[in-house]
Protein backbone atom coordinates (compact mmCIF):
# COMPACT_ATOMS: atom_id res chain seq x y z
CA UNK A 339 0.00 0.00 0.00
CA UNK A 340 1.46 3.32 -1.03
CA UNK A 341 -0.11 6.39 0.49
CA UNK A 342 2.09 8.97 -1.20
CA UNK A 343 -0.78 10.23 -3.37
CA UNK A 344 -3.08 10.69 -0.42
CA UNK A 345 -0.27 12.38 1.49
CA UNK A 346 0.64 14.69 -1.40
CA UNK A 347 1.33 18.19 -0.15
CA UNK A 348 -0.60 20.46 -2.48
CA UNK A 349 -0.08 23.64 -0.49
CA UNK A 350 0.74 26.37 -3.00
CA UNK A 351 2.17 29.36 -1.13
CA UNK A 352 5.00 29.20 1.37
CA UNK A 353 4.36 31.16 4.58
CA UNK A 354 6.91 33.81 3.57
CA UNK A 355 5.30 34.54 0.20
CA UNK A 356 3.09 37.60 -0.29
CA UNK A 357 -0.63 37.30 0.36
CA UNK A 358 -2.62 37.06 -2.89
CA UNK A 359 -4.69 40.15 -2.25
CA UNK A 360 -3.80 43.74 -1.47
CA UNK A 361 -6.39 46.23 -0.24
CA UNK A 362 -5.46 49.86 -0.75
CA UNK A 363 -7.40 52.52 1.17
CA UNK A 364 -9.64 50.04 3.01
CA UNK A 365 -11.49 52.96 4.62
CA UNK A 366 -11.68 54.94 1.38
CA UNK A 367 -14.38 57.59 1.39
CA UNK A 368 -15.14 57.48 -2.33
CA UNK A 369 -18.32 55.84 -3.59
CA UNK A 370 -16.12 54.40 -6.33
CA UNK A 371 -14.78 50.95 -5.43
CA UNK A 372 -11.94 49.68 -7.59
CA UNK A 373 -10.86 46.16 -8.47
CA UNK A 374 -7.85 45.01 -10.48
CA UNK A 375 -8.14 41.28 -11.17
CA UNK A 376 -5.02 41.06 -13.31
CA UNK A 377 -2.78 43.54 -11.49
CA UNK A 378 -0.02 41.10 -10.60
CA UNK A 379 2.39 38.82 -12.33
CA UNK A 380 4.02 37.14 -9.35
CA UNK A 381 4.44 33.36 -9.47
CA UNK A 382 4.23 31.13 -6.39
CA UNK A 383 7.73 29.70 -5.89
CA UNK A 384 6.45 26.15 -6.01
CA UNK A 385 5.25 26.66 -9.59
CA UNK A 386 8.53 28.00 -10.94
CA UNK A 387 7.43 29.84 -14.04
CA UNK A 388 4.99 27.17 -15.25
CA UNK A 389 7.43 26.43 -18.07
CA UNK A 390 6.86 29.92 -19.51
CA UNK A 391 9.86 31.97 -20.69
CA UNK A 392 10.93 35.26 -19.13
CA UNK A 393 9.94 37.05 -22.33
CA UNK A 394 6.44 35.58 -22.25
CA UNK A 395 6.08 36.58 -18.59
CA UNK A 396 6.54 40.20 -19.69
CA UNK A 397 3.55 39.93 -22.04
CA UNK A 398 -0.14 40.49 -21.53
CA UNK A 399 -0.74 36.77 -21.07
CA UNK A 400 0.80 37.02 -17.58
CA UNK A 401 -0.96 40.19 -16.37
CA UNK A 402 -2.69 43.41 -17.44
CA UNK A 403 0.26 45.64 -18.33
CA UNK A 404 -0.07 49.09 -16.77
CA UNK A 405 -3.37 48.37 -15.02
CA UNK A 406 -1.97 48.17 -11.49
CA UNK A 407 -0.20 51.53 -11.75
CA UNK A 408 -3.33 53.24 -13.06
CA UNK A 409 -5.60 51.62 -10.48
CA UNK A 410 -3.28 52.47 -7.57
CA UNK A 411 -2.95 56.09 -8.69
CA UNK A 412 -6.71 56.40 -9.09
CA UNK A 413 -7.32 54.92 -5.65
CA UNK A 414 -4.78 57.33 -4.10
CA UNK A 415 -6.22 60.39 -5.83
CA UNK A 416 -9.88 59.56 -5.22
CA UNK A 417 -9.44 58.04 -1.72
CA UNK A 418 -11.11 54.97 -3.17
CA UNK A 419 -10.77 51.42 -1.91
CA UNK A 420 -8.85 49.25 -4.38
CA UNK A 421 -8.65 45.47 -4.17
CA UNK A 422 -6.01 43.92 -6.41
CA UNK A 423 -4.57 40.51 -7.13
CA UNK A 424 -0.86 39.94 -6.67
CA UNK A 425 -0.31 36.68 -8.60
CA UNK A 426 -0.27 36.13 -12.34
CA UNK A 427 -3.46 35.26 -14.19
CA UNK A 428 -1.55 32.25 -15.49
CA UNK A 429 -1.74 30.70 -11.99
CA UNK A 430 -5.52 31.12 -11.92
CA UNK A 431 -7.56 33.80 -13.65
CA UNK A 432 -9.39 35.77 -10.98
CA UNK A 433 -11.95 36.98 -13.52
CA UNK A 434 -13.19 33.50 -14.45
CA UNK A 435 -15.52 31.06 -12.80
CA UNK A 436 -13.03 28.41 -11.58
CA UNK A 437 -14.92 25.62 -13.35
CA UNK A 438 -14.30 26.96 -16.88
CA UNK A 439 -11.21 25.76 -18.80
CA UNK A 440 -9.74 29.25 -19.18
CA UNK A 441 -9.55 29.57 -15.39
CA UNK A 442 -6.15 27.83 -15.41
CA UNK A 443 -5.22 28.17 -19.07
CA UNK A 444 -3.22 25.48 -20.86
CA UNK A 445 -2.80 27.91 -23.76
CA UNK A 446 -2.94 31.71 -23.51
CA UNK A 447 -3.32 33.50 -26.85
CA UNK A 448 -0.89 31.22 -28.73
CA UNK A 449 1.53 30.41 -25.88
CA UNK A 450 1.50 26.96 -24.31
CA UNK A 451 1.57 26.95 -20.49
CA UNK A 452 3.17 23.55 -19.75
CA UNK A 453 2.86 23.91 -15.98
CA UNK A 454 -0.94 24.09 -16.29
CA UNK A 455 -1.30 20.77 -18.13
CA UNK A 456 -2.40 17.63 -16.34
CA UNK A 457 -3.12 19.16 -12.95
CA UNK A 458 -4.68 16.98 -10.29
CA UNK A 459 -7.98 18.11 -8.73
CA UNK A 460 -6.03 18.82 -5.54
CA UNK A 461 -3.61 21.09 -7.41
CA UNK A 462 -6.49 22.97 -9.03
CA UNK A 463 -8.22 23.27 -5.67
CA UNK A 464 -5.06 24.72 -4.10
CA UNK A 465 -4.90 27.47 -6.70
CA UNK A 466 -8.52 28.26 -6.13
CA UNK A 467 -8.30 28.15 -2.34
CA UNK A 468 -5.07 30.13 -1.99
CA UNK A 469 -5.25 32.67 -4.84
CA UNK A 470 -8.77 33.05 -6.22
CA UNK A 471 -10.85 32.63 -3.08
CA UNK A 472 -9.03 35.07 -0.77
CA UNK A 473 -9.21 37.72 -3.47
CA UNK A 474 -12.94 37.35 -3.95
CA UNK A 475 -13.56 36.95 -0.23
CA UNK A 476 -11.81 40.30 0.28
CA UNK A 477 -14.03 41.96 -2.30
CA UNK A 478 -17.18 40.41 -0.81
CA UNK A 479 -16.19 41.42 2.72
CA UNK A 480 -15.46 44.99 1.68
CA UNK A 481 -18.79 45.26 -0.16
CA UNK A 482 -20.65 43.77 2.81
CA UNK A 483 -19.04 46.33 5.10
CA UNK A 484 -19.96 49.20 2.76
CA UNK A 485 -23.57 48.00 2.60
CA UNK A 486 -23.70 47.65 6.39
CA UNK A 487 -22.61 51.27 6.87
CA UNK A 488 -24.82 52.54 4.06
CA UNK A 489 -21.98 53.68 1.83
CA UNK A 490 -23.06 53.89 -1.83
CA UNK A 491 -20.88 51.85 -4.17
CA UNK A 492 -20.09 51.84 -7.86
CA UNK A 493 -17.73 49.02 -8.79
CA UNK A 494 -15.02 50.06 -11.24
CA UNK A 495 -13.08 47.13 -12.68
CA UNK A 496 -9.74 48.23 -14.14
CA UNK A 497 -8.17 46.13 -16.91
CA UNK A 498 -5.89 46.58 -19.90
CA UNK A 499 -5.80 44.82 -23.26
CA UNK A 500 -3.09 43.94 -25.70
CA UNK A 501 -2.94 46.14 -28.84
CA UNK A 502 -2.44 43.09 -31.06
CA UNK A 503 -4.17 39.77 -30.39
CA UNK A 504 -3.46 36.71 -32.54
CA UNK A 505 -2.00 39.00 -35.20
CA UNK A 506 -4.97 41.35 -35.29
CA UNK A 507 -4.50 45.04 -34.43
CA UNK A 508 -7.15 46.63 -32.29
CA UNK A 509 -8.25 50.19 -33.09
CA UNK A 510 -9.63 51.23 -29.71
CA UNK A 511 -7.73 53.35 -27.20
CA UNK A 512 -9.98 52.03 -24.47
CA UNK A 513 -13.15 50.00 -24.16
CA UNK A 514 -16.13 50.04 -21.80
CA UNK A 515 -17.60 46.64 -21.09
CA UNK A 516 -20.87 45.56 -19.51
CA UNK A 517 -23.27 42.68 -19.20
CA UNK A 518 -26.77 43.40 -17.88
CA UNK A 519 -26.24 47.04 -16.86
CA UNK A 520 -24.59 49.38 -19.37
CA UNK A 521 -25.36 52.66 -17.62
CA UNK A 522 -22.04 53.68 -16.07
CA UNK A 523 -20.01 52.18 -18.90
CA UNK A 524 -21.89 54.21 -21.50
CA UNK A 525 -21.62 57.41 -19.46
CA UNK A 526 -17.84 57.07 -19.30
CA UNK A 527 -17.72 56.10 -22.97
CA UNK A 528 -19.52 59.33 -23.89
CA UNK A 529 -17.23 61.44 -21.73
CA UNK A 530 -14.10 59.83 -23.14
CA UNK A 531 -15.36 60.41 -26.67
CA UNK A 532 -16.08 64.04 -25.82
CA UNK A 533 -12.37 64.45 -25.02
CA UNK A 534 -11.72 64.23 -28.76
CA UNK A 535 -9.31 61.97 -30.58
CA UNK A 536 -10.11 58.78 -28.70
CA UNK A 537 -11.64 55.66 -30.21
CA UNK A 538 -13.65 53.98 -27.46
CA UNK A 539 -15.01 50.44 -27.74
CA UNK A 540 -18.62 49.69 -26.82
CA UNK A 541 -18.31 46.20 -25.34
CA UNK A 542 -15.07 45.93 -27.34
CA UNK A 543 -12.52 44.36 -27.43
CA UNK A 544 -14.42 42.10 -25.02
CA UNK A 545 -17.84 41.94 -23.49
CA UNK A 546 -18.81 40.88 -19.99
CA UNK A 547 -20.67 37.60 -19.53
CA UNK A 548 -21.24 35.08 -16.77
CA UNK A 549 -18.94 32.60 -18.54
CA UNK A 550 -16.08 34.90 -19.49
CA UNK A 551 -16.10 37.03 -16.35
CA UNK A 552 -16.49 36.69 -12.62
CA UNK A 553 -15.93 39.96 -10.76
CA UNK A 554 -18.69 42.01 -12.41
CA UNK A 555 -21.40 39.31 -12.59
CA UNK A 556 -20.79 38.08 -9.06
CA UNK A 557 -19.89 41.18 -7.06
CA UNK A 558 -21.75 43.92 -8.93
CA UNK A 559 -24.69 42.37 -10.75
CA UNK A 560 -25.75 39.90 -8.05
CA UNK A 561 -25.74 42.73 -5.53
CA UNK A 562 -27.49 45.16 -7.86
CA UNK A 563 -24.54 47.56 -7.74
CA UNK A 564 -23.88 49.91 -10.65
CA UNK A 565 -20.53 49.24 -12.27
CA UNK A 566 -18.29 49.79 -15.21
CA UNK A 567 -15.47 47.72 -16.61
CA UNK A 568 -12.70 49.74 -18.18
CA UNK A 569 -10.13 48.27 -20.56
CA UNK A 570 -7.22 50.52 -21.56
CA UNK A 571 -4.92 49.57 -24.43
CA UNK A 572 -1.63 48.44 -22.98
CA UNK A 573 0.74 50.43 -25.14
CA UNK A 574 -0.96 53.62 -23.87
CA UNK A 575 -0.23 52.84 -20.20
CA UNK A 576 3.03 50.89 -20.48
CA UNK A 577 5.12 53.92 -19.47
CA UNK A 578 4.90 56.25 -16.50
CA UNK A 579 3.99 59.11 -18.82
CA UNK A 580 1.12 57.15 -20.31
CA UNK A 581 -0.06 56.03 -16.91
CA UNK A 582 -0.03 59.63 -15.68
CA UNK A 583 -2.01 60.80 -18.70
CA UNK A 584 -4.73 58.18 -18.29
CA UNK A 585 -4.83 58.53 -14.53
CA UNK A 586 -5.32 62.29 -14.77
CA UNK A 587 -8.09 61.82 -17.32
CA UNK A 588 -9.90 59.27 -15.17
CA UNK A 589 -9.48 61.28 -11.96
CA UNK A 590 -11.34 64.04 -13.79
CA UNK A 591 -14.00 61.89 -15.48
CA UNK A 592 -14.90 59.10 -13.04
CA UNK A 593 -16.36 61.46 -10.39
CA UNK A 594 -18.31 63.19 -13.17
CA UNK A 595 -19.69 59.84 -14.35
CA UNK A 596 -20.84 59.04 -10.82
CA UNK A 597 -22.31 62.52 -10.30
CA UNK A 598 -24.25 62.27 -13.56
CA UNK A 599 -25.48 58.82 -12.61
CA UNK A 600 -26.62 59.76 -9.12
CA UNK A 601 -28.32 62.87 -10.52
CA UNK A 602 -30.35 60.52 -12.71
CA UNK A 603 -28.44 61.36 -15.85
Ligand SMILES: [Zn+2]
Pocket residue numbers: 375376402496497498
Ligand atom coordinates in the same frame (compact mmCIF):
# COMPACT_ATOMS: atom_id res chain seq x y z
ZN1 LIG B 1 -7.75 42.02 -17.23
